[in-house]
Every structure is written in C-alpha cells, then in structure tokens.
Amino acid sequence: MGRIPCCEKESVKRGQWTPEEDNKLSSYIAQHGTRNWRLIPKNAGLQRCGKSCRLRWTNYLRPDLKRGQFSDVEEQTIVKLHSVLGNRWSVIAAQLPGRTDNDVKNYWNTKLKKKLTGVGIDPVTHKPFSHLMAEIATTLAPPQVAHLAEAALGCFKDEMLHLLTKKRIDFQLQQTNAAPGNSASPYVDVKHDENEDTMEKIKLGLSRAMQEPGVQPHNKTWDSALASSMNFVGSCSRYSASINGFQCGPPFGNDGESSPWSQNMCTRSTCMEGDEQGQLHEKLEDDNNPQESVGAKENRERSSMFSTNCVLWDLPSDDLMNPMV
C-alpha cells in the first residue's frame, strides 16, 4: 500500500512563488501560526501543497532568516560540524542562527566541497586524500599498493591536476605552445617520459606512509607525514590549526591524551552521544566571537583554512609545481 499524496497534485500550483502568494502565506502564519501545514494553504487561500508552504516559510519567509553570504565563521562552523555529523544539515543549521538546512546544504554542495577538495581534503571523511590512500595501503600487500597508487592517479586526477597546475598553468601553456610540434596539452608529452618516475615517487610516498611512526614535521601542512603517522591526531590538529583552533581532541576525545584513532572516531556520529552536544555548543559559542573586528576577520579570511600549503604524496613542494608530480 503506497502512501497517499499529501495533496491533490493536479489542483496545486507548483514552481516559483509569487509575491502575492508570499504575502498570503506570511500574513496567515502571522495570524494563526504554523500548526497543521495541510490546512494552511486551504485557509490562506493558496493553491499550494502544505508541504510546499512549509518549505517556503522555513526556507524563505521566516522573519528571522539571515540572507546573503556566509561569513568566515559560519563557513568554519559548517566544516567543523560536518566533520562530526556528516550530512545532517538540519542539526548543522541549528547551530547557525538564521540559516536553514537548505542554505547550509546548498552552500556545502556548491562551495565548501570544492574548497576542501581543492586543498586535498576529502569532503566526506575530512581527511587528506594522501592520508586516505595511506590508510587503504596498509590493508594491501605491497604489489597491490602500486596498483592502488596507479588507481589513485585516475581517481584524484582532476583534483591533482587542479592542485598541480593552478599556479603554473599559464607558464606551462606558454612553454608548450612555444615549443614546435607539441600537443595542446602540457601534460601529454611529459606524462609519458616521467610516468615511471612519478609512479616510483607515489609508491615511495605510500610505502613511507605505511612504515613511518608518528613523526609530524612542523614545516609542512597536509603533507604525507600526516598520512605516514597513520594517526589522525596529527592530521586533525593540523587541520584544526587551519580552521581557527578547532581541536578534535578534547572536548571530543575521552581524555586529554588522544589515542591514535580518537580523531577518526570523533569524526562520526558516535561522538555525539552523551553530553557532547552540549560541549559542541560551548565550543561553537567560543568560536562565534561576536567581538571580532572586521579587520581581524578580513585578515583571518586571508589566512583561512583554505589557504593551506597542501602537499600530497610526501613530495617536496617544488615537485608539486611540475606538471606531473
């Protein structure tokens, strides 16, 4: 037995709302409140489904809604909460006064996901891609690691190309175009010659990632030492440094000394049991410092989480500037 529709689809209007409809809905809700959405369109004289009315009200007409660009603080809050809660947009939105789950979801899908990917962070797990690869590598026999590395080249091709080329693309294109007989792509020729070398570097990086203890050099961000440590404390604390001091340890961990995988565990919903929601609130309130000056905020934006020096595969940054690793 299928569910009955919430309204007669033939008799309801769909699509964009007109100002007249908005007025009718707003004034009706102002008078009668939002009880029983099914009756609201009928009583308000709207040819709309109750569900549509609710959506229009909660996402657009509510007087307490905040319009316009997300602030840096809001952006960071979303990233933080998403790393803990995943795609629980309504919970995330509840921490952002004036923002709806739809707003947050749209902002995540259109902006934040790309930003994170652009700096080499997997937006699903909030870990560096290099770290994820190293994690997978530990479960494989050495010959398979090479295959993994090869596969990674394909999987993350777009992200890597973006990272590797964004600063030198013009230069490379100039050089390529200047050289007679070169193909249109700056990568085609070097790819073939350097492929072996590239694969060796990647394998080396992955091997180190599997072997090294938790060494965390301080002069790099998002490098494969993160991955090599196989210790998300390192990556998370580095990550947290990039996003304005958010720490995955306390209050999320059980104690001050985080276990190697405590960060990993705290990135999922298990972290939200008990009184942690309250701790989350505390933390968020700390972060949303209302006294922050505009100048300070702008400065911080310039050095925001997304300006991290992303180094993948344990390669020197100079190598990253070459067309193929």
Added chain:
DNA sequence: AAATGATTCAACCGCTCTAAG
C-alpha cells in the same frame, strides 16, 4: 552582442520518524 557553459539556490521528491487513534 550572442552563444555557451558553469554556478547558484529555490523548490520538489521520496523517504523516515513520530505521535495519535
């Protein structure tokens, strides 16, 4: 200036959860 592609975001869809009877 026009065409095309990319991006944004309001709105819809289908599902789950919850409470009432």
Added chain:
DNA sequence: CCTTAGAGCGGTTGAATCATT
C-alpha cells in the same frame, strides 16, 4: 501493536543568473 497522517529530512532537479568565449 498496527495503521495512518503530519512533519521533517536529505538528495536531486531545473530555472535563473553569472561568467567566459
């Protein structure tokens, strides 16, 4: 306990807008 309806959620779509060629 079961059924049903209402509410809410997350995923997806597509029209409007913006950027690029």
